[in-house]
Amino acid sequence: MSETTASLRRKISGAGDLQSVVRTMKAVAASSIGQYENAVCALDDYYRTVQLGLVAAFRQHEPLGVTLRVAPKSAGAIGAVVFGSDQGLVGPFNEAMLDFVVKTLGPLPGPKTVWAVGERIQSHLADTNLPLKAHFVLPNAIGAITPLVGQILIEVETQREKGEIAQVYLFHNRPDARAIYTPVSQRLLPLDDVWRRDLATLRWPTGNLPEVMNDGEQTLRAFVREYLFVSLFRACAESLASENASRLAAMQRAEKNIDELLEDLHRTFHRLRQSRIDEELFDVVSGFEALSGP
Numbered sequence: 001m002s003e004t005t006a007s008l009r010r011k012i013s014g015a016g017d018l019q020s021v022v023r024t025m026k027a028v029a030a031s032s033i034g035q036y037e038n039a040v041c042a043l044d045d046y047y048r049t050v051q052l053g054l055v056a057a058f059r060q061h062e063p064l065g066v067t068l069r070v071a072p073k074s075a076g077a078i079g080a081v082v083f084g085s086d087q088g089l090v091g092p093f094n095e096a097m098l099d100f101v102v103k104t105l106g107p108l109p110g111p112k113t114v115w116a117v118g119e120r121i122q123s124h125l126a127d128t129n130l131p132l133k134a135h136f137v138l139p140n141a142i143g144a145i146t147p148l149v150g151q152i153l154i155e156v157e158t159q160r161e162k163g164e165i166a167q168v169y170l171f172h173n174r175p176d177a178r179a180i181y182t183p184v185s186q187r188l189l190p191l192d193d194v195w196r197r198d199l200a201t202l203r204w205p206t207g208n209l210p211e212v213m214n215d216g217e218q219t220l221r222a223f224v225r226e227y228l229f230v231s232l233f234r235a236c237a238e239s240l241a242s243e244n245a246s247r248l249a250a251m252q253r254a255e256k257n258i259d260e261l262l263e264d265l266h267r268t269f270h271r272l273r274q275s276r277i278d279e280e281l282f283d284v285v286s287g288f289e290a291l292s293g294p
Contacts, residue, residue, distance in 0.1 A: 005276070008269040015265060019258045025089060026251035029244045036241035039142050040175065043234040050226050055202050056210035057220040076166025077111045079133070079159060081152060081188075081232070083172035083239035084121020086138045090243055091250045093173065093181070098124045100183035101171050105130065113165060115155065117148070117236070133159070138240070145240075149232045156189070166190065172235040173242035180249055181242035188231055191224065 082101055084094045098121065105112050116122035116135040125132055134155060139145050159165045168189040173181040187195075204210065212219050 003268065003272060005269065005273055008265060008272065012262065012265050012269065015258055015262050019255065019262070022251050022254045022258060026248060026255065029248040029251060032244045033241060033248065035142050036237050036244060037175065039237045040234065040241055043230060043237060047230050047234055050223060050230055051199060051202055052204065052210075053223045054220075054227060055199055055204065057212055057223050058196060058199065059210070077113065077164060078105065078108060078167045078169060079113045079115065079156060079165035080105060080130075080169045080171060081115045081156070081235075082117065082121055082125065083138075083170075083235060084116065084118035084124070085243045086119045087247075088120060089250055090120075090246045093243060093246045094118070094120045094124050096181075097121060097171065097173060097183050098128070100185070101125070101130070102128060104171070104185050105169070110166075113159070115152065117152075117239075139236070142237070145233055145236050148236060149229055152232055153228060160189070170231065170235045172239040173246075174238045175241050175245060180245050186231065186235070188228065191227075 080101065082097065084097055101114075112130055113133045114125055114130045115133050116125050118138045119135070122132065122135045136148060136151060139148050156165075156168055160168075167187065170186045170188050172184065174184045176182040
């Protein structure tokens with residue numbers, strides 16, 4: 001079907017409108033990345049501090065009465081908290097996370113339950129054989145992460161008290177300078193001997209050994225609560241930073257494609273208009289020659 005100048009004008013106008021939307025989304029993603037990346041950097045230092053606090057508390061106090069137990073031979077049911085996105089225009093962000101979750105949970109024994117954080121990842125998980133327990137809405141700012149973490153911790157603790165889950169895993173995308181983001185996982189619970197042995201590998205940064213003052217068990221409990229909180233907070237912040245980085249990259253690709261499309265449309269439009277002008281001039285010349293004939 002041959003193009004007309006009118007149809008080309010409509011296409012150019014539509015591509016221009018789409019270009020404006022893409023540029024707006026690009027600007028929003030670029031402005032959002034900063035706050036999440038800064039939060040991730042700060043959380044890395046704080047996470048390290050909490051780990052060192054746990055090392056000091058364990059060194060001085062045996063956790064009697066604290067929920068720290070040796071993993072049984074049968075590890076029990078698994079609960080997985082999966083962070084994705086609520087919005088689109090993020091490339092294969094959710095698809096990559098879905099593949100990683102399926103491949104990671106597949107070999108693990110026992111029944112699995114999934115909590116989805118993000119509407120898009122929820123719809124992807126619904127297409128698998130992993131049962132969805134509940135879903136949460138992603139925050140749109142750093143200040144909204146804390147209420148989300150509180151909801152997740154309450155949900156996880158409720159299911160653990162009911163005996164429906166014994167292990168909890170976190171899945172999220174982490175920013176990566178080489179590949180924009182990388183899917184990662186972390187076993188959040190139980191806080192057992194395996195977890196303690198991993199903590200024991202951390203070295204105290206100075207030659208002065210720490211000492212826990214007053215109630216050591218209360219201090220240990222506070223550090224455990226903070227460890228769970230900061231682990232979830234950091235996972236959410238890293239996921240949001242990765243999401244916006246992925247959206248920025250997708251918008252950059254879309255902007256490049258639209259620029260190329262507009263260039264091609266303008267070239268076709270000018271060629272077609274010149275062709276129409278040439279045809280009209282040819283008709284005028286032909287008519288003049290016909291009227292001027294012998």
